[in-house]
Amino acid sequence: MLYFRYTRNVPHIAAHLSGSMLQIRDLAKRFGGNRAVDGVSFDVHKGAIAGLIGPNGAGKTTLFNCVAGLYRPDAGTITLDGNRIDGKRTSLVHAAGLARTFQIPRPFPAMSVLENVLVGVPGQSGERFWANWFAPTRVAADEAKARETARAWIDFVGLGALEQAPARVLSGGQRKLLELARAMVADPRLVLLDEPAAGVNPALLEKIIDRIAEINRRGTSFLIVEHNMDMVMRLCHPIAVMAQGKLIAFGDADSVRRNPTVVEAYLGGAVA
Amino acid sequence: MSEFLPVLSYATFFLVFASIFATMALGLNLQWGYTGLFNVGVAGFVAVGAYASALLTTPPDAGPGAVRVVGLGLPIVVGWIGGTVAAGLVAAAVGFAALRLRHDYLAIATFGIAVVIQLVALNAQKLTGGPFGIQFIPKPFDAQLDGSLAFNALYLALTLAALGCVYAALQRLAASPWGRVLRAIREDETAAEALGKRAFAFRLQSFAIGGAIMGFGGALYAHFVGYIAPEDFLPILTFQIWTMLIVGGAGSNRGAIAGTVVVWAIWTIAGNGLRELIPAADQARAASLQIVLVGVLLAAMLLWRPQGLLGPRPSKSPSA
Numbered sequence: 001m002l003y004f005r006y007t008r009n010v011p012h013i014a015a016h017l018s019g020s021m022l023q024i025r026d027l028a029k030r031f032g033g034n035r036a037v038d039g040v041s042f043d044v045h046k047g048a049i050a051g052l053i054g055p056n057g058a059g060k061t062t063l064f065n066c067v068a069g070l071y072r073p074d075a076g077t078i079t080l081d082g083n084r085i086d087g088k089r090t091s092l093v094h095a096a097g098l099a100r101t102f103q104i105p106r107p108f109p110a111m112s113v114l115e116n117v118l119v120g121v122p123g124q125s126g127e128r129f130w131a132n133w134f135a136p137t138r139v140a141a142d143e144a145k146a147r148e149t150a151r152a153w154i155d156f157v158g159l160g161a162l163e164q165a166p167a168r169v170l171s172g173g174q175r176k177l178l179e180l181a182r183a184m185v186a187d188p189r190l191v192l193l194d195e196p197a198a199g200v201n202p203a204l205l206e207k208i209i210d211r212i213a214e215i216n217r218r219g220t221s222f223l224i225v226e227h228n229m230d231m232v233m234r235l236c237h238p239i240a241v242m243a244q245g246k247l248i249a250f251g252d253a254d255s256v257r258r259n260p261t262v263v264e265a266y267l268g269g270a271v272a
Numbered sequence: 273m274s275e276f277l278p279v280l281s282y283a284t285f286f287l288v289f290a291s292i293f294a295t296m297a298l299g300l301n302l303q304w305g306y307t308g309l310f311n312v313g314v315a316g317f318v319a320v321g322a323y324a325s326a327l328l329t330t331p332p333d334a335g336p337g338a339v340r341v342v343g344l345g346l347p348i349v350v351g352w353i354g355g356t357v358a359a360g361l362v363a364a365a366v367g368f369a370a371l372r373l374r375h376d377y378l379a380i381a382t383f384g385i386a387v388v389i390q391l392v393a394l395n396a397q398k399l400t401g402g403p404f405g406i407q408f409i410p411k412p413f414d415a416q417l418d419g420s421l422a423f424n425a426l427y428l429a430l431t432l433a434a435l436g437c438v439y440a441a442l443q444r445l446a447a448s449p450w451g452r453v454l455r456a457i458r459e460d461e462t463a464a465e466a467l468g469k470r471a472f473a474f475r476l477q478s479f480a481i482g483g484a485i486m487g488f489g490g491a492l493y494a495h496f497v498g499y500i501a502p503e504d505f506l507p508i509l510t511f512q513i514w515t516m517l518i519v520g521g522a523g524s525n526r527g528a529i530a531g532t533v534v535v536w537a538i539w540t541i542a543g544n545g546l547r548e549l550i551p552a553a554d555q556a557r558a559a560s561l562q563i564v565l566v567g568v569l570l571a572a573m574l575l576w577r578p579q580g581l582l583g584p585r586p587s588k589s590p591s592a
Contacts, residue, residue, distance in 0.1 A: 094468035110584060129445075132448045
């Protein structure tokens with residue numbers, strides 16, 4: 001479950017601390033004079049599919065990039081299962097159990113679907129230069145295991161027939177599915193999805209929603225930035241709303257929908 | 273039979289150079305073809321390998337007026353290993369400083385470093401002999417062999433074996449999970465980082481190993497020619513190796529070798545043709561036409577077959 005703690009312009013909502021997986025506290029990130037993220041605090045609890053919505057320029061992707069280690073926050077802390085991850089390298093954040101996808105999918109275009117997913121497998125001995133020369137048996141065993149895991153996830157997202165195809169031939173929606181498989185192959189505890197529905201046809205969107213729900217049933221938590229309200233309302237609980245760098249609302253789908261501040265923010269009004 | 277001897281001698285000479293250049297092109301292919309590192313300082317790493325190997329194996333100049341006072345006189349094989357390791361270490365140091373840069377910025381930095389290395393070779397006279405270079409670099413089995421054809425043939429066997437080993441090693445690495453991460457970094461470094469790969473470490477490894485291979489090529493060159501000087505390691509060498517890789521196909525080890533043979537053939541045929549056609553007085557200026565010809569080939573290749581002779585199809589940038 002997600003709740004947000006006290007922020008300057010949002011009434012405090014009482015919540016318990018137990019079961020919290022991702023804790024964001026007073027997070028701030030400026031670009032020049034622009035406060036892209038301005039004192040945001042909230043938690044994502046274990047097993048949740050949390051939604052993060054807000055108008056364009058609200059700071060959602062900036063917050064994502066802070067959490068994923070792409071940006072170093074100016075202030076505040078981010079902890080994953082009790083370990084500080086703010087300001088750490090992306091690769092270390094990944095090792096701590098957090099995977100992400102990108103708003104515009106970033107497959108490795110010249111590499112096959114299988115190779116794309118294989119890159120996501122953590123702890124491969126064959127990725128160490130010398131192991132390829134001095135521990136070839138172990139490298140081969142690791143590689144066989146990695147291929148098995150990768151194939152299972154490729155089948156899970158329904159790209160099995162395209163396993164050997166270069167990623168550049170995939171459609172936008174298929175790229176989203178590939179990124180999902182590539183993120184999941186590391187068995188992360190929390191997955192950040194940046195606009196999984198953007199540019200995806202309705203049939204494929206149903207599939208993506210179904211796959212996210214299924215992965216969640218298996219115990220993985222999600223934090224999803226999304227503009228597709230239908231998807232957010234169906235899938236996410238609870239929902240956090242950002243506008244102009246601040247968290248302006250939090251709650252289940254109904255309470256967020258009825259919140260006048262949220263309505264105002266989406267209609268373009270200034271946030272008090 | 274005897275009329276074929278000059279042809280045979282020239283063929284072996286040609287192939288020795290082709291296999292040495294191909295070794296260097298394979299090093300560049302690891303850096304650029306597999307990892308996307310824009311190294312325009314190839315000549316610098318070749319120079320480090322050549323000089324290190326020469327200094328390890330050649331005694332200092334003797335007699336009055338001797339310029340170069342350093343030199344160890346060790347076996348040639350020690351020179352080859354030492355030259356390779358030295359170039360790898362220099363590449364690692366350079367990479368540690370420069371690999372934070374990307375694309376054209378990395379190109380500018382590596383170009384500058386190669387020029388610095390060449391200038392050091394030109395000016396550190398006591399170490400490198402300065403403009404006089406290092407002479408009498410030992411050639412393997414030179415004393416036991418009768419005539420240049422026998423030496424060329426033996427050296428060709430050595431360079432082909434060296435090229436074969438480097439090729440086999442790189443093919444194996446390219447197919448390994450290590451090579452897969454390099455390609456992922458080439459395609460999209462941010463995405464590779466997001467999948468837990470520490471891109472800088474991989475880029476550094478690729479740069480150092482590629483540099484070591486170039487240095488190995490330089491060492492092979494030094495002990496074939498027997499004489500090296502700073503003018504052997506001018507940016508034109510970097511240009512040649514790059515052209516060989518682009519023509520053959522970046523990202524393909526077989527392509528790097530094929531491109532080397534094609535470009536080196538055109539280069540030498542053009543050189544010989546110009547010598548035949550142009551009057552002696554104008555030959556120094558006509559030599560520039562060699563560079564023009566290879567430049568035109570490079571431009572034509574980039575226009576009509578950017579993936580090279582054997583390279584993988586170029587990847588389109590992802591469009592969502």
